[in-house]
Amino acid sequence: MAPRPSAALGEIIRQQRELTAMSMRQFAELAGISNPYLSQIERGLRAPSEHVVDGIAKALHLSADALYEQAGITPPGEEEEDNAVLDAIGADRRLTARQRKALIEIYESFVASAPAGKRSSS
Numbered sequence: 001m002a003p004r005p006s007a008a009l010g011e012i013i014r015q016q017r018e019l020t021a022m023s024m025r026q027f028a029e030l031a032g033i034s035n036p037y038l039s040q041i042e043r044g045l046r047a048p049s050e051h052v053v054d055g056i057a058k059a060l061h062l063s064a065d066a067l068y069e070q071a072g073i074t075p076p077g078e079e080e081e082d083n084a085v086l087d088a089i090g091a092d093r094r095l096t097a098r099q100r101k102a103l104i105e106i107y108e109s110f111v112a113s114a115p116a117g118k119r120s121s122s
Helices: 007-018 025-029 033-040 050-060 063-072 078-093 097-114
Strands: none
Touching: 007 033, 007 097, 025 033, 025 050, 025 078, 033 050, 033 097, 063 097
């Protein structure tokens, strides 16, 4: 069974913090969160909000997207973009059912093969 996304993200955060040689207390203060909350995040017991991930990323001098990518998590907001494209294809009645199915398969294969850093809309 794959680890929960929050556990993977917590592990990445812990590893990055340790690379900076900062104590949990120092890092929590720098990130603007409590020491117990950071501990829970690092152990995968709590899933941090986007706001908290942004603060942690800033403290690590990384982007939040880089943290999500290292943890193998799609950054929040990107799922909705994918669904919007699929919804638009599904709603276009100018296309036949077969054409819609083919477009969806092509789109999904492109998204699946795109490098993680290139998945955001530009």
